[in-house]
Amino acid sequence: MGCGLSDVDIEYAKIFQEGMLAKDVDDILYRIHDLRFSQALQINSLFISYSHKNSAFVDEMENHLNEKGIRFWRDTHDATAGRLEKVINRAIRKNPIVLLILSENSVQSDWVEHEARSARELEKELKRDVLCPVALDGSWKTCDWEARLREQIMKYNILDFSNWKDEAEFTKKFAKLVEGLDLFYKE
Secondary structure (H helix, E strand, O other), rough: OOOOOOOHHHHHHHHHOOOOOHHHHHHHHHHHHHHHOOOOOOOOOEEEEEEEHHHHHHHHHHHHHHHOOOEEEOHHHHHOOOOHHHHHHHHHHHHHEEEEOOOOOHHHHHHHHHHHHHHHHHHHHHHHOOEEEEEOOOOOOOOOOHHHHHHHOOOOOEEEEEOOOHHHHHHHHHHHHHHHHHHHHOO
């Protein structure tokens, strides 16, 4: 539309027409709701930080992100040629929400640790949350990462996806993740 109005704006504007019946207003409000909640969340793209040993979980997460229309960067799909550190740092800057998958495997990965540190540095620079950790187990609490990094991660409400293979449990946790992304990670 050339005037810059969205479908929601147009539907909302109709409410103020003279002589509207209550039923018509209700119909418009339901239409607005449908328009708002059927569209993808307008958040920054995610960078998924994980160990490849947790690929099955990340595949499931990817399916749910795609269903919700949430954009993300994942190394297996999106990494370009070039020095890996530069590729990762550029990807985090372009996708400034880092979904950090914490697990026994990921806390043993130097790359995941690097990505978590890079996310924390970007948080300081942008003065907003960037890191969004979720856990597959509790091993991150006692891992060999620097104590300060673990302390910083503990400041987040870390959703427990340890029962992710249970579809109902995954769906419930994923809904909480999306709600948190919508509330706390928009610019």
